[in-house]
Amino acid sequence: MMKNIWWILLLSFGVQANETYKKEGVLEFEYGDGQHGEYITRYHLQTDAGKLSLNFSDVFMKKAPIHGWLGKRVEIQSQTPIKASGEQRVNVIKLIENVAGSNVSGSQPWVSIACKFNDVAVEPNDQAYFNGMYANQPGGLDHYWREVSHDTINVAGSMAVDWVSLPSDREVYVPVIDGSEDADLDLLFEDCTAASDHLVDFSDAGNGSAFAGINMMFNDDLDCCAWGGGKWYLLDGVQKVWRVTWEPPWSYSNEGVIAHEMGHGFGLPHANNSDGDGNPYDNVWDVMSSATGFAVDDNIYGRLGKHINMSFKRRLGWxxxxxxxxxxxxxxxxxxxxxxxxxxxxxxxxxxxxxxxxxxxxxxxxxxxxxxxxxxxxxxxxxxxxxxxxxxxxxxxxxxxxxxxxxxxxxxxxxxxxxxxxxxxxxxxxxxxxxxxxxxxxxxxxxxxxxxxxxxx
Ligand SMILES: [Zn+2]
Known part of the structure; x- marks a missing residue:
C-alpha cells in the first residue's frame, strides 16, 4: 500500500511568487573531508540537460531535511530562470520519490580503481593492498560493514584493479582557482573510470548486477579533501547514481577514512558533538564524524572505522x-x-x-x-x-x-x-x-x- 503513496515534502522560504521556474532531476551530494579539518558540502541537480550546482540560502539549509535524499528525484523551483549548467539559486525543493528508499540493504559490492596522474609516477600502495582492504575478516571492510549494519549489508564481491594512468597531469584535475586548489571531481571520475574500463565491467560485480560503488584511489593529493557522495552516470550500459569516493593517499592509509567516505556514498551526512563550533569531526563516538579518533589501529590498514550512531543505522534500515x-x-x-x-x-x-x-x-x-x-x-x-x-x-x-x-x-x-x-x-x-x-x-x-x-x- 505504501508504495502507492508519493511523499511530497515542500520547503519554501521567502518566495514572492511572480514567476516560478521548475526543473526535475536527480539530487547528488559531494562531501569534502579535509586532511586538516576543512569540510565542504556540495549539492547538485543532474538533469537531462546537464549538471547544476544548487545554491540554497542559509535559512533554507537550516530547515531542509534533504540530507537523506542522495540519489532521489527532486523538483527544484526558483525565482530565476533555470540554467542548463552552472550555479542555480533554489527557493523550493520537492522530493518526488518515496522517502523509504533511503534503506541500504543486501549486497553492496564496491570496486576500487587506482588512477595515477600523468605526471606523478608513485604508486603508494599496490593492488593486493586495495583488494585486501575489502576482506571479510577483522579489519576488512566486508567484515566491518557486516558488523556495523548488523548483517543488513555486505560488500562481498568487492575488488580492486591495478593502477592505470590518467590522460592528463595533476594540474588539469586539480586546478588552482582563486588561489586555492579545487579538484574537478567530475573530470576525475570520468577519466579514472574510462582509464580503468578495460579492467572492470562496472555493470557486473559477479552477483548478477552492477557494482554499487566505486572507490577511486589517486596517487597524489586532490585539493583539501577526500570526497564521498554519489554520481549519476552511464558506465558499461548502466545509468544510475553510483556511490562514489575520491581518495588521496592520506585517506586510504587509514581505513576509517575510507569507511567514512563510503558512509557518504551510502547516503549519510556527518554526526557532530554539541559544542556548537561547526566542526563536524569532533564526535569521537562515530565514524561519520571523527573517522580515526579513538579508533582501533591495524598494522596494515591504519585506523579502522568505528560504529555509527543509531539514528543513522535506523535511517538506513540497519x-x-x-x-x-x-x-x-x-x-x-x-x-x-x-x-x-x-x-x-x-x-x-x-x-x-x-x-x-x-x-x-x-x-x-x-x-x-x-x-x-x-x-x-x-x-x-x-x-x-x-x-x-x-x-x-x-x-x-x-x-x-x-x-x-x-x-x-x-x-x-x-x-x-x-x-x-x-x-x-x-x-x-x-x-x-x-x-x-x-x-x-x-x-x-x-x-x-x-x-x-x-x-x-
Ligand atoms: Zn565527511
Whole structure:
C-alpha cells in the first residue's frame, strides 16, 4: 500500500511568487573531508540537460531535511530562470520519490580503481593492498560493514584493479582557482573510470548486477579533501547514481577514512558533538564524524572505522524499531541496552525518545570491545539529540560547560549512577547498572508540574 503513496515534502522560504521556474532531476551530494579539518558540502541537480550546482540560502539549509535524499528525484523551483549548467539559486525543493528508499540493504559490492596522474609516477600502495582492504575478516571492510549494519549489508564481491594512468597531469584535475586548489571531481571520475574500463565491467560485480560503488584511489593529493557522495552516470550500459569516493593517499592509509567516505556514498551526512563550533569531526563516538579518533589501529590498514550512531543505522534500515525501546510521553521503563557491536541480542539495541518539538534522542550503549570499538574513549551510555533537518542531524549530548576536550568527552559518556535530564520535554535517562553486555537504564518522563518547577529549560 505504501508504495502507492508519493511523499511530497515542500520547503519554501521567502518566495514572492511572480514567476516560478521548475526543473526535475536527480539530487547528488559531494562531501569534502579535509586532511586538516576543512569540510565542504556540495549539492547538485543532474538533469537531462546537464549538471547544476544548487545554491540554497542559509535559512533554507537550516530547515531542509534533504540530507537523506542522495540519489532521489527532486523538483527544484526558483525565482530565476533555470540554467542548463552552472550555479542555480533554489527557493523550493520537492522530493518526488518515496522517502523509504533511503534503506541500504543486501549486497553492496564496491570496486576500487587506482588512477595515477600523468605526471606523478608513485604508486603508494599496490593492488593486493586495495583488494585486501575489502576482506571479510577483522579489519576488512566486508567484515566491518557486516558488523556495523548488523548483517543488513555486505560488500562481498568487492575488488580492486591495478593502477592505470590518467590522460592528463595533476594540474588539469586539480586546478588552482582563486588561489586555492579545487579538484574537478567530475573530470576525475570520468577519466579514472574510462582509464580503468578495460579492467572492470562496472555493470557486473559477479552477483548478477552492477557494482554499487566505486572507490577511486589517486596517487597524489586532490585539493583539501577526500570526497564521498554519489554520481549519476552511464558506465558499461548502466545509468544510475553510483556511490562514489575520491581518495588521496592520506585517506586510504587509514581505513576509517575510507569507511567514512563510503558512509557518504551510502547516503549519510556527518554526526557532530554539541559544542556548537561547526566542526563536524569532533564526535569521537562515530565514524561519520571523527573517522580515526579513538579508533582501533591495524598494522596494515591504519585506523579502522568505528560504529555509527543509531539514528543513522535506523535511517538506513540497519536497525528497526522492534529492536529498540521506543519511549512514550508517560514512559517510566527500565530496559537493558546491549553494546552496539553485538552481533545479536535479545535485549534492546537502543532506546528512542520522541520529543514534542519533532526532534528525538537515541540512547545507545558503547563498550571497549571487539574489532572496531575496543579503543573508544570510554564505556557507558551515549545519547544523541537528533534534528533531521540539521546539516549534522545527530549531536551527541554532553553535560554542561566542559572546560576541555577530555572533559567534554567524559560528559558524553553516561556511567552508572549518572542521569541525563532532557531540557525539552523533561525525560530522564538514568544509568542503573552494568550488565554482561551493556547497561540497565531507566527512561522516565517527568510530569509537567515537576518539570516546570524543577528544571531550567
Ligand atoms: Zn565527511
Amino acid at each position: 536497525v528497526n524499531d522492534n529492536e529498540g525501546y521506543i519511549a512514550q510521553a508517560d514512559s517510566d521503563e527500565t530496559v537493558i541496552i546491549d553494546e552496539t557491536s553485538m552481533a545479536s541480542t535479545t535485549n534492546e539495541r537502543f532506546a528512542l525518545i520522541p520529543l514534542s518539538d519533532g526532534s528525538y534522542y537515541t540512547v545507545e550503549a558503547r563498550m571497549k570491545r571487539g574489532n572496531y570499538e575496543s579503543n573508544l574513549y570510554g564505556e557507558g551510555i551515549v545519547i544523541h539529540h537528533v534534528i533531521e533537518g540539521r546539516s549534522e542531524p545527530p549531536w551527541v549530548v554532553s553535560t554542561d560547560n566542559p572546560q576541555s576536550d577530555n572533559e567534554r568527552r567524559e560528559g558524553e559518556v553516561w556511567k552508572v549512577g549518572e542521569t541525563f535530564v532532557d531540557g525539552i520535554d523533561g525525560f530522564s535517562v538514568e544509568v542503573l547498572s552494568v550488565t554482561s553486555n551493556g547497561f540497565q537504564v531507566r527512561i522516565k518522563s517527568i510530569d509537567d508540574l515537576i518539570f516546570a518547577d524543577g528544571f531550567d529549560s
